[in-house]
Amino acid sequence: MNERFFHWQCFRTPPGFATTKNPVEQINRVLKQDYTAHRLLETGELLQQLASCCSNRSIDVRPFSESPGTSKELLSRVKALRGKQLLREFVLPRMSADFLLVDSRNDVFHVLYTPPNRIYNTTSNSAHEAIQVSAQPVDMVTQTCPCAYHFKYTNCVHRIFAMQERARIDSNGDDVLVNRRVSKRKRAAIGPAPVAAGRPSLVGPALQLE
Known part of the structure; x- marks a missing residue:
């Protein structure tokens, strides 16, 4: 040098x-x-x-x-953890200070991973159990997670689970597109304004990353 x-x-x-x-x-x-x-x-x-x-x-x-992109192995891992109910949304109590400071943001989705039960080892006469860590706050605007796996691969089970829960992506990792076109039958009806098909417009635009 x-x-x-x-x-x-x-x-x-x-x-x-x-x-x-x-x-x-x-x-x-x-x-x-x-x-x-x-x-x-x-x-x-x-x-x-x-x-x-x-x-x-x-x-x-x-x-x-x-x-x-999202690998098939990571999608299979999320599906397996979801089937065993090891991934869930963590909601802070409303009377806690953390709810006022952190959980009041609607663009943050807290994902809690519950470690599975460990098998008792007869050789060492002990059972190794994992410690349940605090929930990972997934930012739904930037679609990022602060965990070490996401920092290394720009994707993780927390991010995929949060995107699936908020109906951003499907089980295959593809973006969810919603048809909001008003049907002809409702358009020809006489009465109040017809309601658009699909999810409500207050949720956000369909063909745009929120």
Whole structure:
């Protein structure tokens, strides 16, 4: 660091890419594993392998994802925890000070995870039980959670559970779209103004992230 070379660069790891230090390492891994076979090549042969790598990558038909998505394993985990009733909404008592300071915000959804019962270990003559931590406050505006798993992968079971409870996403992780078009039968009826189909408009716009 103290030598004459000063063109140092620092690659900041984006959220959701926790497998390696930065996206550049992903390219190096493919190049070393598939093209150079972890061998030290000369300049001419290395340039030829780089050209082959670029030509093969240019015809790749797989879509390039610019943001991390929800994995099937995480959706299955949320479904399993929901089936065992280990995930639930935590509501603070109205007479507590925390309700006045924190829970009064409508854009925060508190998700409480209840640890499962541990099996008694006869070898150590003890039972290891997990401590139930406080509820994780999921911000419904930014769709973020303060847990360590979300900080590493930009998604977690708390966020998915909160989005499903607020009817933002379905069981497959897709956005919920609501049809609010008024039916022709109600439109032709004589009387008061027809009521729009779907959920009430006070909940929020259907095709927009709240």
